[in-house]
Structures are given as structure tokens and as C-alpha cells.
Amino acid sequence: MVKITDIEENSIAHTLGIRPGDVLISINNHEINDLIDFEFFISEEMVNLKIRRGKQITEYEIEKNYDDKLGIHLEEFKVRSCNNNCIFCFxxxxxxxxxxxxxxxxxxxxxxxxxxxxxxxxxxxxxxxxxxxxxxxxxxxxxxxxxxxxxxxxxxxxxxxxxxxxxxxxxxxxxxxxxxxxxxxxxxxxxxxxxxxxxxxxxxxxxxxxxxxxxxxxxxxxxxxxxxxxxxxxxxxxxxxxxxxxxxxxxxxxxxxxxxxxxxxxxxxxxxxxxxxxxxxxxxxxxGVGLTRVMLDNFKKDSRRFPNKLKKDKRILFITGMLAKPILEAYILPVLNSVEGMKVDVIGIVNNLFGHTVTVSGLLAGKDIIEQTKFIAPYYDM
Missing domain, CATH: 3.80.30 (pyruvate-formate lyase- activating enzyme)
Known part of the structure; x- marks a missing residue:
């Protein structure tokens, strides 16, 4: 059984009078315990819903197309926790x-x-x-x-x-x-x-x-x-x-x-x-397998539409981790700085929260970014 948290207006469930707070017991006599059960069993064209409201249980017979949505939103399932103690666990x-x-x-x-x-x-x-x-x-x-x-x-x-x-x-x-x-x-x-x-x-x-x-x-x-x-x-x-x-x-x-x-x-x-x-x-x-290649290829394609000159001068600061900084310096900045009126710099943020061995951008903390850019940020437009 799983609690219904929301019903979309003008949906099948809304028309039937199903409400948030109702409990979905089963679909076609299959017990429903999470979103995966719901999505799997709801795909039939003939659907029997068993719903509990308080002590009352009501059954609904629904005929629909197999891909029709009922407009029912369920509470999130309780996520299983890890039972390992990996020596490298982040x-x-x-x-x-x-x-x-x-x-x-x-x-x-x-x-x-x-x-x-x-x-x-x-x-x-x-x-x-x-x-x-x-x-x-x-x-x-x-x-x-x-x-x-x-x-x-x-x-x-x-x-x-x-x-x-x-x-x-x-x-x-x-x-x-x-x-x-x-x-x-x-x-x-x-x-x-x-x-x-x-x-x-x-x-x-x-x-x-x-x-x-x-x-x-x-x-x-x-x-x-x-x-x-x-x-x-x-x-x-x-x-x-x-x-x-x-x-x-x-x-x-x-x-x-x-x-x-x-x-x-x-x-x-x-x-x-x-x-x-x-x-x-x-x-x-x-x-992280191919992410850099996609970024470089997309940038190369997008750069074909860059103007030769900006209407108004802009100074831009890129903020990234130490690992990606050389890539931006080698492939991105030269192209951007070739546009007249654009000045782009990059700063690699040292990760003081996790330590200097952590160099990826996705693990930078806001505190480190603010601390290391507060004196230079005012000199940039964005």
C-alpha cells in the first residue's frame, strides 16, 4: 500500500473523486508498494483500482488506453541504505x-x-x-x-x-x-x-x-x-x-x-x-566518461554562431575546479577572447572543504568559491 499525495486536475483520478491522502492498495489485484509497481501495473487497458479512505475501501473499474495517465502522484518510497563499509566510500x-x-x-x-x-x-x-x-x-x-x-x-x-x-x-x-x-x-x-x-x-x-x-x-x-x-x-x-x-x-x-x-x-x-x-x-x-568531449564538441559547434564583435564590452570570469582549468584555458578561452570586446578569464578554485586532492568542479563548495573570488569578482560583469 502507498499513500496518494496529489491528484492532477481534470485527470481520470480527479473525475473519479480520488483524493490526496487516499491509500492505493492494489491494481488488478497486485499489491502496490512503490512507484515502480504503480507504473508497471497501470499500463493495462482495463484497470481495477482498490483505494482506501479511512476505513472504507472502494474499487474503481477503469477502461483506458494503455499509455493514459491517471493523474495520481504517490509518496516517495523509502530508499534502502547501503550495508557495506567500503574502504574508499566518499x-x-x-x-x-x-x-x-x-x-x-x-x-x-x-x-x-x-x-x-x-x-x-x-x-x-x-x-x-x-x-x-x-x-x-x-x-x-x-x-x-x-x-x-x-x-x-x-x-x-x-x-x-x-x-x-x-x-x-x-x-x-x-x-x-x-x-x-x-x-x-x-x-x-x-x-x-x-x-x-x-x-x-x-x-x-x-x-x-x-x-x-x-x-x-x-x-x-x-x-x-x-x-x-x-x-x-x-x-x-x-x-x-x-x-x-x-x-x-x-x-x-x-x-x-x-x-x-x-x-x-x-x-x-x-x-x-x-x-x-x-x-x-x-x-x-x-x-564522467565523455563529458569533456561533449562539452568541447558542443562548444565548437556553437562557436560558429558567435559574433565577430560585441555591441558592448564584457568581462567574464569562469569558475571551475583545478582539474578542468587547463581544458578551458586551452580550448575555450582563446575562442571567446577572439571576439572583439569580450575578455574572459578563468579561475581554478582550490577545494579547502574536501582537500586539495579533490579537483573536480562538481565538488566545489560555495564557501570556497566566495572566499577565493571575493576580491576579483567586482572587476567582472558576470
Whole structure:
């Protein structure tokens, strides 16, 4: 059962007299517990709704087109929390004093399906797996990191095997499409362990469409936490060189690369961002795989419409993280500053909240931005 929070005006539900505060019990005798149940079972043309208001239960018979919306909005489902204690967990590296939601670690296959959140599947049971396959909750996004059971126990800090391969077997045989990330930690899941992980995952190439390798993120708040070596420019250069054999030998069923390195490796190494052909369908762009290439290509296309001269002079300041600053300086600023009357500068913000090892723009705090721009911002129009 799930509570109805809102009813759209002039909708089917509104016409029937269904109200916010009513409780949806079932659709066609299928119990409804969350949004996924609702969307799955509501797609029939003949729908029986069982609604409770107080102690009274009313049934509604509805004939509609399969894609007609009823205008019912449900309360958000309670998100499952993570039962791991990963040695690299970024949430565990948060400083004190942030808003409460930043300390919550979600691990919910429903969020993976709905929003692309990455899950380890360590808290998924047989009923969950059956529901995923029966309802075709595809694609899912998985954080695997390693396939070796001993290494997985070390990374997740779990005392028992989580039966990864049994779950992969069930999902892939059930036709579920998967995208995988590996958070790379020097000396822990790289080298031979990484080679084994890639080989094991390639066994499921019919269903696993992409594997993204991303660098571990380490903040300055790691007191009493396991030692992890940060990834530096030399390591990134060696990984890029080693990855050439993977991109040459491993392809998914669609003919695209199976293994992808995140943009951060290329930026750390000072190497050019690969061409768009490297990224295929940009399977994991939200994971930082190809995001820089898309930005550069879109900017190049948009720049063709730039004027030769501004009607009024403008001074503009770009604010970014230390990692992206060289890209803006090399590819964006020269084009913008070629427009007469436009003067564009960029400032890379040092991350004092999380530590100087955190260089991505998305983790900059407003306090750091304000503190580091307060003396120069007045000299810019925007």
C-alpha cells in the first residue's frame, strides 16, 4: 500500500473523486508498494483500482488506453541504505557539519533503474532479483570494483561472499542490460586483479554494455581509515597506455568499446581527450566518461554562431575546479577572447572543504568559491 499525495486536475483520478491522502492498495489485484509497481501495473487497458479512505475501501473499474495517465502522484518510497563499509566510500570521507542528506548512503536497485545510481547488489535478495527480471527494470548500473571474492571482501569490508556471479548470471539470463563501474585503487584492485575483473565481466558481454574505470576519490578526512594511494599523473599515463589493449580487444555486442576510462585519467595525465568515436553511445557520460568531449564538441559547434564583435564590452570570469582549468584555458578561452570586446578569464578554485586532492568542479563548495573570488569578482560583469 502507498499513500496518494496529489491528484492532477481534470485527470481520470480527479473525475473519479480520488483524493490526496487516499491509500492505493492494489491494481488488478497486485499489491502496490512503490512507484515502480504503480507504473508497471497501470499500463493495462482495463484497470481495477482498490483505494482506501479511512476505513472504507472502494474499487474503481477503469477502461483506458494503455499509455493514459491517471493523474495520481504517490509518496516517495523509502530508499534502502547501503550495508557495506567500503574502504574508499566518499560519504564516509565527508567533513562534519554538512546537511544531513549528504551522510546517507543509498543502495537501492530502484534508484539504479530510475536515475542511474550505482549499486553493489550486496543487499539484493532472490525476491529482488525476480522482481527486476519480471518487471524488466533495465538497464541497471553496478559498482563492481573487482570480481575476486577476497578482494571484494577487502573493498566492501564484508565478512562473507556476496555471490556476485550468481546475481550476474540471473540478471543477464533474464535479459537485463547492465553498465558497470570500477573505482580503481592502486595496489588494491589494479594490475592482475583488474585484468581478471575485465575478463570475468567480458563473459557477460551480451548484457554488460559498458565498463567504466574511474579513479578513487580521496578527501583529507580519512582519519582512522584504510590507507589508499591516490592516483597521480604518472599512474594515469601508464593506465592510458595499458588500456589500449582493452579498447582494441574488447567490444560489446553493439560493436562499441567495452572498457572506457573516465575523463579524469586523461586530464590528470595531461593527454588529449579522445575523439567522440572513442565513446560510442556515451553509455556512462553521467559518470564522467565523455563529458569533456561533449562539452568541447558542443562548444565548437556553437562557436560558429558567435559574433565577430560585441555591441558592448564584457568581462567574464569562469569558475571551475583545478582539474578542468587547463581544458578551458586551452580550448575555450582563446575562442571567446577572439571576439572583439569580450575578455574572459578563468579561475581554478582550490577545494579547502574536501582537500586539495579533490579537483573536480562538481565538488566545489560555495564557501570556497566566495572566499577565493571575493576580491576579483567586482572587476567582472558576470
Amino acid at each position: 560519504v564516509n570521507q565527508n567533513p562534519p557539519g554538512l546537511r544531513k542528506t549528504l551522510y546517507f548512503k543509498d543502495e537501492d536497485y530502484r534508484l539504479s533503474f530510475l536515475y542511474g545510481n550505482y549499486i553493489t547488489m550486496t543487499n539484493i535478495d532472490d525476491l529482488d532479483l525476480k522482481r527486476i527480471v519480471d518487471m524488466r527494470l533495465s538497464p541497471l548500473y553496478l559498482s563492481i570494483h573487482a570480481t575476486d571474492p577476497t578482494v571484494r571482501k577487502k573493498i566492501f569490508q564484508r565478512g562473507r561472499d556476496d555471490n556476485l556471479f550468481d546475481k550476474l548470471d540471473y540478471l543477464t539470463k533474464g535479459g537485463i542490460e547492465l553498465h558497470v563501474q570500477i573505482v580503481l585503487m592502486p595496489g588494491i584492485n589494479d594490475g592482475e586483479i583488474l585484468e581478471k575483473t575485465i575478463s570475468d565481466l567480458y563473459h557477460y558481454k551480451e548484457s554488460i554494455k559498458s565498463v567504466a574505470i574511474v579513479p578513487v576519490g580521496l578527501t583529507k578526512h580519512r582519519k582512522n581509515k584504510p590507507k589508499i594511494t591516490p592516483i597521480d599523473s604518472e599512474y594515469a599515463r601508464k593506465l592510458i597506455k595499458a588500456s589500449k589493449k582493452w579498447t582494441k580487444n574488447y567490444f560489446n555486442v553493439e560493436g562499441n568499446r567495452f572498457i572506457y576510462l573516465s575523463d579524469e585519467f586523461f586530464l590528470l595525465a595531461g593527454r588529449p581527450i579522445p575523439a567522440s568515436s572513442y565513446y560510442g553511445f556515451y553509455y556512462q557520460i553521467d559518470n
